Amino acid sequence: MELKKSKSLKIFLSVALFIVFSGIGFFAGKMGVSASSGMSKLSLLTLVLLFIPIFFIVIAIHEAGHASAGVWVKFEFKTYIVGPLMWEKDTKRWHFKWNKNINTAGGLVICVPVGTENLTKRFSIYAAGGPIASLLFTIITYGLYSLIPIQNNVGILRNILFIMAVLSLIIFISTAIPMRANGFSSDGARVMHLLNGGDTARFELLILKLITNASAGVRPKEINTRELNEAFILAQKIKAPFKVYLHSFFHQSEFDKGNIDKAEQHLMDYINEIESIPKGIRNIVWIDAAFFFAFAKKNLEQATIYWNKFEPAALIPKAQILATQAAINILKNENQLALTNIEAADKEISNMLDKGLGIALKEKLQNLKISASKLV
Known part of the structure; x- marks a missing residue:
């Protein structure tokens, strides 16, 4: 029964997303055609060339929302990535370097929790920070777009604001709607799971701690084994798709400790469940x-x-x-x-x-x- 409900929800969300994004695309396209009809070829070319920088600005705002929320709930802000740009903080100061990892080119913020009090609430605020920032940016940019009069000398600026508003709205919707993909949750799904309480909230919290700590430099042998075991038990209980990936954490932890036989056992468990990946x-x-x-x-x-x-x-x-x-x-x-x-x-x-x-x-x-x- 639960499986049928899950499949029905996925189908509903997929259809809903298709309708929403189709509507946004139609509305944006219609307004874009109207706005570009009076623009010169040079202005249109300028907009095309500026599209990628505009996209990264929109991503930067979303990630800045996560970072701001993280700092607000007293997480330690460690990493900020937008496209090819990366800033990392060591024990003393921030350092800039080029991001060469294509997997994080879409934007990433790493904030590490300090202390254990109210972690569920703090993580939910941290997760919500990105979508909230995107929504606010949508409102601001569309508001400015609407206020600026239609004149040739500001035509490019108006269209830039419009493109920003549309892209930011798309990011807000795609991250705020509660959904899962390949066992990983959207920002909205994380907030919902964390605030709902119970086993699901506890499992979500443990996974966030595992991923956040690993990203911050906690090596596998230093993983909290008690929490890892608890996460695995909860994953079995709530039938979480992420369960299969926990075999990797177990394997790497034992491998790093030098426990080769245990590491091999967990690796084989990982391989035996590969069909669920x-x-x-x-x-x-x-x-x-x-x-x-x-x-x-x-x-x-x-x-x-x-x-x-x-x-x-x-x-x-x-x-x-x-x-x-x-x-x-x-x-x-x-x-x-x-x-x-x-x-x-x-x-x-x-x-x-x-x-x-x-x-x-x-x-x-x-x-x-x-x-x-x-x-x-």
């Missing part, structure tokens, strides 16, 4: 398995089987791919090639979204480098 992101499992069997088990045959199943994808950090290649190179006695891949992997670690896993991988790369250097 969308095809587009199953490569995460194959790369984890290929690296584990090459690095920890020194099993070239098994590592090669999983490596052959793996297909490079934007979702997979280059550091993990290169590290796996290096581990396999060593087993094949291709030690010079291994050193080249190790060096390349080390340079890519800073681009990993999971900073904690990156710390653990850097340590493993040092071990690989020692092994390869001895054999050159």
Whole structure:
């Protein structure tokens, strides 16, 4: 019965989103055609060239909403990413660098909770900050667009404001509507789950802590095992789609601790449930398995089987791919090639979204480098 309800809700939301976005598209297109009819070709070309910067500005506002809400509830603001731009905070100050990770190009903010009091309420405010900022920006930009008179000398400015308003509205709707995709929740779904209380709220809170801490640099062996076990039990109880991904957290935690047998057991549980992972992101499992069997088990045959199943994808950090290649190179006695891949992997670690896993991988790369250097 629950499964039927879930499917019905997904169908309803999909239809509702299609109708809403179709309506926005029709309205925006109609107004856009009307507004552009009196514009010169140069003005139209200018708008086309400015579209991507405008889009990133709209994303920046959304992410700034999350950041502001996070600071307001006394979270530590650690990372701010918009397109190719990234700012990260260390223990003392902020640093700028270019974002080379395509997975975060759509915008990302990382705020780490300080203290444990009222975490559910604080996380819900943090999650709501982005959609609220997008809605406010929609109102402001559309209001300014409506107030500016139609004149040739301000035509481009009016249209920029209109485009901003439409894009911001789309982002607001797509993030505010409660929905899940591949086991991950929208901002609206997170707020709803957190405020509803009970097992679902507790599970959502535990997952947010896991992901946030990993992104902030908590390495796998430092994960709170009690909370990880609690999350797994709750996932089974509420039949959460995210449950399958918890096998990865268990695997990486034991792998980082050096408990190879336990790490292998969790990895096999992960592989055995791979059918519940969308095809587009199953490569995460194959790369984890290929690296584990090459690095920890020194099993070239098994590592090669999983490596052959793996297909490079934007979702997979280059550091993990290169590290796996290096581990396999060593087993094949291709030690010079291994050193080249190790060096390349080390340079890519800073681009990993999971900073904690990156710390653990850097340590493993040092071990690989020692092994390869001895054999050159």
